Amino acid sequence: MTQGWTITTLKTALEGAFEEDEATLLTLEGGDALQVRFPDHGELEVTVTVAGEQLLASTLLWPRASQAAPANFEEHALRIHKFLPLSTFGITTVDGEDWYELFGALSANATLEDVVMELQLLAQNAVDVAEANAAA
Amino acid sequence: MSFLKKLFTAAKGAVTEAGEAAADANAIRILDQELRDAETANGKAKDQLAAIMGKKKIAEQKLEGLRADYDRRMAQVRAALDKGEEDLARDVAKAVSEIERQGREEEGVIATYDETIASLRSAVRDNDRKIETIRRETETVKANEAMVKAQAAVAAEHAGSNSSLGSAAESLKRIKERQEAQKARIAAADELALDGGSLDDRLAQAGIADQSDTSADDILALARGGGEPKKLGQD
Numbered sequence: 001m002t003q004g005w006t007i008t009t010l011k012t013a014l015e016g017a018f019e020e021d022e023a024t025l026l027t028l029e030g031g032d033a034l035q036v037r038f039p040d041h042g043e044l045e046v047t048v049t050v051a052g053e054q055l056l057a058s059t060l061l062w063p064r065a066s067q068a069a070p071a072n073f074e075e076h077a078l079r080i081h082k083f084l085p086l087s088t089f090g091i092t093t094v095d096g097e098d099w100y101e102l103f104g105a106l107s108a109n110a111t112l113e114d115v116v117m118e119l120q121l122l123a124q125n126a127v128d129v130a131e132a133n134a135a136a
Numbered sequence: 137m138s139f140l141k142k143l144f145t146a147a148k149g150a151v152t153e154a155g156e157a158a159a160d161a162n163a164i165r166i167l168d169q170e171l172r173d174a175e176t177a178n179g180k181a182k183d184q185l186a187a188i189m190g191k192k193k194i195a196e197q198k199l200e201g202l203r204a205d206y207d208r209r210m211a212q213v214r215a216a217l218d219k220g221e222e223d224l225a226r227d228v229a230k231a232v233s234e235i236e237r238q239g240r241e242e243e244g245v246i247a248t249y250d251e252t253i254a255s256l257r258s259a260v261r262d263n264d265r266k267i268e269t270i271r272r273e274t275e276t277v278k279a280n281e282a283m284v285k286a287q288a289a290v291a292a293e294h295a296g297s298n299s300s301l302g303s304a305a306e307s308l309k310r311i312k313e314r315q316e317a318q319k320a321r322i323a324a325a326d327e328l329a330l331d332g333g334s335l336d337d338r339l340a341q342a343g344i345a346d347q348s349d350t351s352a353d354d355i356l357a358l359a360r361g362g363g364e365p366k367k368l369g370q371d
Binding site: 028029030032033035037038041042043044045047049050051052053054055056058059060061062066092093094095099102103105126127129130131134 | 271272274275276278279280282283284285286287288289290291292301302303304305306307308309310311314
């Protein structure tokens with residue numbers, strides 16, 4: 001890939017790369033984003049966008065409003081996120097509501113293997129983080 | 137001011153209630169302005185560069201002319217000396233001296249132009265890098281915008297269809313529910329395997345009481361008989 005992924009080429013490539021039943025792929029309205037749903041991770045959804053040289057993959061964790069002592073959690077997230085392979089914590093606003101998100105940014109020229117690994121790790125990390133936070 | 141500094145300033149100044157992404161709303165506007173500034177600066181620097189290079193060319197041509205004059209006049213000095221025309225030779229030599237002075241002056245002017253050209257070229261390179269950075273930052277912001285739009289669309293779809301969001305917290309809930317359901321299924325399967333009940337249940341049904349169970353009546357009987365009830369954990 002020299003000119004980088006587009007949502008269309010990425011969807012086709014991922015359809016061949018994932019094992020059957022591992023993930024379902026859906027192009028979102030407008031064709032600017034791809035939704036990857038992981039049945040084995042409780043139907044977790046990862047959204048993928050491509051713009052210029054960047055490929056972004058993001059999954060929502062939980063609403064910031066539902067977090068007890070958000071400032072503590074956010075400091076904690078900043079301290080631990082280097083121990084989460086390839087994934088980064090963020091706060092994003094969806095329809096006026098703040099959500100914690102876990103995301104990964106890749107080069108639009110990343111290999112298919114890199115993208116698949118990013119998506120699998122993101123899904124695994126997101127559920128692990130939700131479980132650890134629920135237990136805390 | 138750099139893009140990041142502007143973002144931090146924007147976030148600090150704005151009311152960030154409900155995480156109103158002040159940064160995102162301003163980012164494209166800030167970047168567009170920066171891009172215009174950098175492009176304008178580059179246009180000016182390139183115009184200046186062209187003008188200075190034109191002037192340098194003229195100065196070089198003038199220097200070339202002076203060098204030709206020098207050679208010509210020096211030949212004349214030698215010719216005059218050869219003919220014993222000392223006074224004439226001296227007058228021409230004075231002219232040569234003046235040509236030399238002008239030549240040094242012109243060399244100085246050219247050196248100054250070279251310095252200006254070097255610094256303008258460096259400014260153009262800086263601006264080219266800046267334009268490249270802004271372009272990349274714009275793409276990053278646009279990638280994020282596309283992401284926010286897509287997530288909002290997904291959220292709206294979930295709200296419309298009454299299904300819960302594919303967030304990590306919701307997914308964890310579903311995983312737990314699935315695990316519970318699976319546990320229940322396994323337990324039910326175990327019971328079925330035991331043909332309708334546990335071993336103790338079947339023994340009780342058959343009137344065969346578990347010998348390890350001491351009933352209240354047994355204890356009372358023991359107490360009335362003056363004996364000690366057996367101690368816990370001992371037979």
